[in-house]
Amino acid sequence: MKRIFSALTAAALLCASAHAAAPIARIQAMLAKPDVMCGRFDQTKHLAGMNKPLASSGRFCVVAGKGVLWRTLKPFPNTLRLTRDEIVHFEGDRVAMRLDAKQEPTVRMINSVLFSLLSGDLAQLESLFEVEGSADAVGWKVALKARAPALAKAIGAIALDGGAYVRNIHIGEASGDRTDIVFADIKTGEAALLPEEAALF
């Protein structure tokens, strides 16, 4: 997951690109797109030059109109909150980092892309990526390729698959670093948000 944020920031600092259409209406129809969606994630990273993969896990929430919460619980607890105008990184209650749109105008763009990625909003993603997809009765697969060369170089290739929700995200970077994220236990509606999570929004 970190790759996505990092690469997006880096790339967005440099550029962004837009527009075209892909036959993705079927996939769009399969996606549930709830207002509130929370679940569990398991992330595995294979970094260039390292023998062992790095595993981490935690919870995530996507709230329409508000933003994204990404809570890593293991091995080091920390929380990331992305809203329209800022990105805040908490370690416990302490704010370890805050990036707001005033400082960095691309924050809004990053956050909207991330929100789209987690909720599977392909129409939105098309502004930055060439989207190629296929769908059958039980699920769908999509490959994203950044339209701008700089973004493509920074992010590499992104693949998503899922059904009513996004199930897997795979990112392969040009540098050789790879990241796999698996989503599970997805719940929707206001009740899906734990009290401590609701408090953070």
Add this chain to the structure above:
Amino acid sequence: MTGHKGLALAWAMVVCLLLGHNAYLWLGQRIVPDTDILALLPVQERDPVLQQSFSHMVDAAQQRVIVLVGAPDWAGAQRAADAYGAVLASRPGLLEQAKLDGQAESDWLAPFQAHRLALLTAQQERDLRDQPPAFWTGNALARLYSAFAGPKLGAFRDDPFGLFGGWVQERAQETPVRPRDGRLFVADAERQYVLLPLTLAAPAFSMAAQEAVLPLLGRAAAAARQAAPGVQVISAGVVLHAAAASSQASGEVETIGLGSLAGIVLLTWFTFHSLKPIGLVLLSIGIGFLGSLSVCWLLFGRVHLLTLVFGASLIGVAQDYGMYFLCNRLAADPACDSARLLKRLLPSLGLTLLAAVIGYLGLAFTPFPGLRHMAVFSAVGLVFAWLTVVCWFPLLVGGGALRSGRLARVYGAALARWPRFRIGRAALAVLAAFAVLAGFGWSRLTADDDIRSLQTPPPQLVSDQLKLGKLLDAPTPVQYFLVRGASSEAVLQREEALKHRLDPLVAARAISGYQALSNWVPSARTQAERRVLVESRLLGEGGPLTQLGKAIGEDAAWSAATRAHLLAPQAPLTAEEFLSTPPSEPWRHLWLGQVGSVHASIVALRGLDYAALPLLRHAGDGIEGVQWVDKVGEISSVLGRYRQYMGWAVLAAYALVFALLLPRYRGRAWRVLAPTALASIATLAVLGLTAQPLQLFHVLALMLLLGVGVDYGIFMQEQPDRRHAAPWLAVGLSAANTILSFGLLGLSRTPALHAFGLTMLIGTALVWLAVPCFTAETNESAHAPATTD
């Protein structure tokens, strides 16, 4: 008479030469007056490096027009910007639109990646010195596992501690402008904007450019507003200010100019029943102007706009010569030959010329080239105008050519009832009252040389400028630091020393940041220090890198390999290398490179709080080769020094003129000067009482006032007998014309013209009223003096 014809013919030849030379200069050479106000500084104070830094910062900024086209959404903003651009493209060659280089986007980071160990932010450098190894290990682990810990560029092993990523982020924040879809993009809470940097092809101060650019920008903005809903167009540029100023000025020229022309025509008509006198007076002044331009160009090879404008106003005194002759012609017996009349007037005419020329030449003894040029310009102009009167007027105006109008008779009669100044109790009381009032006014007199107080831009322009400044967080082009050194390395090192001083000012919000080449290319010394610092604090055996390996279950081989990868030998990044890469494009203007024997650069300031200027002025004190530059302050100080020198020149001129008058008038010499001196004192007192700060333009007007006032004094003292109306008529006509031509400028809303005009208005009126009071008493029942017919 024949002798005079020869004289007139000779003068006609000279005038033909003048016309030829001027035609050659303006049409052949196409000379353009200097406009840079710093060219008016004494030569030894001019500094080639400073000049070049100005041309990098200010001249470039003068030609720029920055336009932001914004809409609530990005697609709308792009449509509006396209519509805007299409209108601009319809007039090619006027405004050039900068093209965005797509290649520059993709390889933005490449030049830096090879040098990443030496590229650190100030905070990172402090942390490297102060923080324990556990801080760095924890930091790297958090970055490894957390979803987001700032930007990371390339593989983890390239930048395990996130130092390079942090540096890139800090660099990106030097400007909020981002490339997006092949355009430049900024945003605020309400709108997304496309930034259109435009460059004006013609000079910003040329009237043609202003007249063409403004309507074009207006049409473009209208097209943009039609292209999408909620569009906002914000524009700023020197040309917009210049255009606003000249449209205000030309509007005023129309009203004030027409008013004063109508007044002069009516006045002349009612006095002479003819318009010929105006034609003649204008002829003499015109020849004076052309003559001084020729002579100045031959002497100096250049003319400054300020010299031209001020010099031309000072030549205005020359109307007195023509008026004096014409009024005497009117009063004299029509049978009297004009050449003989002139012979009689010659001593007083000569004296007035000499007084004005000597007065103006006082300006030549100041160290400022602008004032010297002005002195030569106006003195030469007066001589030429005077010679025109002397050589041509007697032939052009014969006896009986002029008839006295009703106005002249009524006005002339008023002289007989005018009060006369006699030393006595009443006069002393009046003098004492005057002294008290004047003293009070003077005590409240202040000076203001701030160039900004000479401008009154429309509020719309000011608010656009503020919005633009906020959105772009751009540095000010007129206040910055100039850094010099023997080599580029020395310059970079001094920049770094300066930046250490500026950091606390950023923290104190005096500035929001600074732009410097050393932000991108640290000095070689700093780069070496940083590599050593990173190596010793992070990469050493048992240090954070080894501990990080342990924490994630990697062996010693991993740490060793990563260490070797990071420490791969790198030559330091050099300024020259950086400047040859695309990412340096926005920063190239900061680097002056080698100028003569030194290297120089600019450190520009963003988000300057003007209240903090005194702090900034001294921020670089004590660092060798660092100089604070404030062009606004510089120009203001030039104006201030000109004001002071000119003030002294006025005083010296009074002394010189008095010395000149002494041999002819002896005990009456003071009577010639007193009206002008009193009027000047009173005018300054009025300025003090009405809380108008003193400017260069007030003092300039006082100089002109001395020129005209002395003429009036001489005219009246030459024929003090009150039965002779000719001098009184000449004074009245000259003064009325001066008030109509210069004094009406007091109605102008352009501050410089207002200051000049108001001083002339009050001063001339007072001299006019006072001058008959000081004529010496004559035995008016005795014979008419020998000097009258």
